Amino acid sequence: MKLKKNIATSESGFIFNPATGDSFSGNAMASYILLAIKNGEDEASIKQNILQKYEVGPEQLDRDWEDWIVQLKEANLLELGTYDGK
Amino acid sequence: MTANKYDLCIGVTGLNANDNPGPGVAVIRALKEGLGISVKIIGLSYESLEPGVYMHYLVNKTYQVPYPTAGTESLIERIRHIHKKEGLNMIIPNFDAELFNFIKIAPLLKKMGIKTLLPSIEQLLIRDKVNLAEFGRQNNFDVPADHKLLTEADLKTAAEELNFPLVIKGKFYGATVAYTLNAALNAFHEVGAAWGYPVIAQKYIKGTEINIAGLGNGKGNNISIVPMRKLYITDKGKAWAGVTIEDPALMKLANSFAKATNWNGPYEMEVIKDSEDRLFILEINPRFPAWIYLAAAAGQNQPVSLVKMAMDEEVIPFNEYHAGKLFIRHSWDHVVDISEFQQFSAFGEL
Numbered sequence: 082m083k084l085k086k087n088i089a090t091s092e093s094g095f096i097f098n099p100a101t102g103d104s105f106s107g108n109a110m111a112s113y114i115l116l117a118i119k120n121g122e123d124e125a126s127i128k129q130n131i132l133q134k135y136e137v138g139p140e141q142l143d144r145d146w147e148d149w150i151v152q153l154k155e156a157n158l159l160e161l162g163t164y165d166g167k
Numbered sequence: 168m169t170a171n172k173y174d175l176c177i178g179v180t181g182l183n184a185n186d187n188p189g190p191g192v193a194v195i196r197a198l199k200e201g202l203g204i205s206v207k208i209i210g211l212s213y214e215s216l217e218p219g220v221y222m223h224y225l226v227n228k229t230y231q232v233p234y235p236t237a238g239t240e241s242l243i244e245r246i247r248h249i250h251k252k253e254g255l256n257m258i259i260p261n262f263d264a265e266l267f268n269f270i271k272i273a274p275l276l277k278k279m280g281i282k283t284l285l286p287s288i289e290q291l292l293i294r295d296k297v298n299l300a301e302f303g304r305q306n307n308f309d310v311p312a313d314h315k316l317l318t319e320a321d322l323k324t325a326a327e328e329l330n331f332p333l334v335i336k337g338k339f340y341g342a343t344v345a346y347t348l349n350a351a352l353n354a355f356h357e358v359g360a361a362w363g364y365p366v367i368a369q370k371y372i373k374g375t376e377i378n379i380a381g382l383g384n385g386k387g388n389n390i391s392i393v394p395m396r397k398l399y400i401t402d403k404g405k406a407w408a409g410v411t412i413e414d415p416a417l418m419k420l421a422n423s424f425a426k427a428t429n430w431n432g433p434y435e436m437e438v439i440k441d442s443e444d445r446l447f448i449l450e451i452n453p454r455f456p457a458w459i460y461l462a463a464a465a466g467q468n469q470p471v472s473l474v475k476m477a478m479d480e481e482v483i484p485f486n487e488y489h490a491g492k493l494f495i496r497h498s499w500d501h502v503v504d505i506s507e508f509q510q511f512s513a514f515g516e517l
Contacts, residue, residue, distance in 0.1 A: 087413070087490070089491060097491055099411075099412055099413050099490035099491055100412060100413060100414045101375070101396065101412060101414070102375075102377075102395075102396030102398065102409075102410045102412040104410075
């Protein structure tokens with residue numbers, strides 16, 4: 082999974098897509114995940130870190146993860162073909 | 168060059184920084200920022216209440232000039248008077264409606280020592296709203312279908328073919344999105360009375376509004392291209408806030424335009440990006456846009472480049488700018504003494 086080139090993110094969760102001018106506000110978790118994606122971490126590693134750090138079960142995390150990916154896709158922030166939705 | 172402390176004296180029109188702003192004040196701001204105190208700005212104003220007339224921190228002196236409808240004779244006569252007193256090196260016209268006259272008198276201005284950098288009459292006409300759809304067809308640009316309207320019957324025919332909503336546009340300015348025949352008829356009469364005929368009915372395209380500020384070198388290339396996405400749009404369709412964006416498709420579009428026309432000077436391309444990422448050209452304005460200071464703030468000072476080009480200096484094309492620069496326009500009550508208004512109204516100089 083890869084964010085589109087030049088997507089700007091901030092520690093506060095603000096996301097700016099310079100190709101379209103769209104901007105979004107995310108929460109602290111969004112900020113953490115986006116930073117991890119930008120740093121090249123894979124899905125399994127990010128999920129593992131979340132499971133260790135927060136009180137959430139794997140099934141709940143998977144459901145929330147899928148919702149999150151749908152939002153990223155709708156926002157046109159993911160490189161096409163870089164997430165197969167498994 | 169003028170025989171005083173200034174290196175350059177530049178006349179600028181379009182000082183109407185109101186809710187439907189002319190580009191003049193933004194152009195001057197960019198010039199002042201890029202050229203510093205060595206530039207003297209002479210405002211050229213049509214009306215006494217153009218705010219730029221009273222912005223003495225930007226405009227050194229302003230002269231009233233005759234409306235474009237008065238013709239080239241009275242314009243040149245007025246400029247001759249101003250030139251004698253101020254020693255103009257260059258004029259930057261910023262209104263669509265005045266460009267025809269300025270292009271016509273450009274050779275005479277040159278003889279007087281006043282430079283301009285303008286498109287040709289042919290270039291001006293090719294992108295005219297009346298000719299834009301044909302220009303698009305000939306050069307493979309996506310332009311919304313349109314109809315030229317002279318009568319109410321023309322409007323009814325256009326509505327049948329293009330369906331509602333329709334965009335009703337004036338020859339020079341003004342655009343209204345009409346959702347019913349009655350609304351379209353009202354807009355047709357209103358726009359026609361203000362700007363003359365034909366009025367244009369353009370097919371409405373839903374999508375993201377993007378404007379591109381470009382500066383063509385007259386040889387098929389651009390010196391500068393800065394695209395801006397509108398973030399806040401007024402009821403007159405003007406950007407009240409916007410952000411610079413970077414999209415190779417927009418650069419390609421602007422470069423194709425420069426190549427197709429050999430455009431000389433500034434232009435603004437108004438574009439809609441639809442849900443399938445198709446870029447429709449809605450208008451091409453033959454001048455700087457009112458938001459041109461954003462281009463300067465993003466790293467490409469087009470007004471300064473225009474001046475350098477006009478002065479025959481070598482200008483290297485820009486190749487980068489800062490995407491994500493945001494502008495937010497605002498209202499400001501500028502207070503001056505009535506005597507200034509009186510002076511300008513009575514004597515045409517301030």
